[in-house]
Amino acid sequence: MFLDRDGTINVDVDYLSSPEGVEFIPGSIDAIRELNALGVNVFVITNQSGIARGLLTESDMHAVHGAMHAAMQRHGARIDDFFFCPHHPDAVVEQYRKRCACRKPAPGMLLEAAAKYEINLQASFMIGDKFVDMQAGKAAGTVCIQVCTGYGTAERAAAEGTRDYIADDLFGAVQIVKSIIHQRRQSYE
Ligand SMILES: [Mg+2]
Ligand SMILES: [Zn+2]
Numbered sequence: 001m002f003l004d005r006d007g008t009i010n011v012d013v014d015y016l017s018s019p020e021g022v023e024f025i026p027g028s029i030d031a032i033r034e035l036n037a038l039g040v041n042v043f044v045i046t047n048q049s050g051i052a053r054g055l056l057t058e059s060d061m062h063a064v065h066g067a068m069h070a071a072m073q074r075h076g077a078r079i080d081d082f083f084f085c086p087h088h089p090d091a092v093v094e095q096y097r098k099r100c101a102c103r104k105p106a107p108g109m110l111l112e113a114a115a116k117y118e119i120n121l122q123a124s125f126m127i128g129d130k131f132v133d134m135q136a137g138k139a140a141g142t143v144c145i146q147v148c149t150g151y152g153t154a155e156r157a158a159a160e161g162t163r164d165y166i167a168d169d170l171f172g173a174v175q176i177v178k179s180i181i182h183q184r185r186q187s188y189e
Contacts, residue, residue, distance in 0.1 A: 031169075049086070145166070
């Protein structure tokens with residue numbers, strides 16, 4: 001399971017740079033706990049161009065992820081790993097200025113996760129609010145579900161032909177995933 005971060009799990013406040021700024025979208029922690037219960041690994045796939053723009057550092061971002069890990073743990077949920085892209089072609093910070101293969105809509109982060117954890121991408125899902133999430137998921141071969149939180153409503157029309165499903169929010173998306181996984185498991189029996 002690949003999840004976008006901002007606008008999907010937590011409220012998208014432009015360039016989240018501190019743990020205090022983490023606000024979970026209602027139901028998102030419950031949704032991740034349900035994914036854990038299904039026995040699927042949960043990976044966050046996030047563009048963090050604020051690092052390239054000099055608005056936050058990698059260590060600021062790791063502090064945010066640490067706070068998210070802690071909040072998940074308090075609620076009995078778990079994110080298995082975070083994959084992030086700190087780059088931007090017009091970066092202010094030179095070391096991050098590149099046209100990389102990881103910034104969504106490119107599928108690089110999903111491919112990296114797949115290699116690291118031996119994931120079958122065709123059996124995987126990408127959930128996110130933006131068109132680029134759907135494009136990255138499709139390019140990697142996953143089933144794609146767009147959520148209407150974050151930029152989801154604004155980018156709903158743009159992602160129309162790319163996504164496979166649409167849901168109100170992450171909790172709703174996970175209900176779709178559960179029914180698909182349930183069907184797949186039945187068909188194996
Ligand atoms: Mg997003
Ligand atoms: Zn990148």
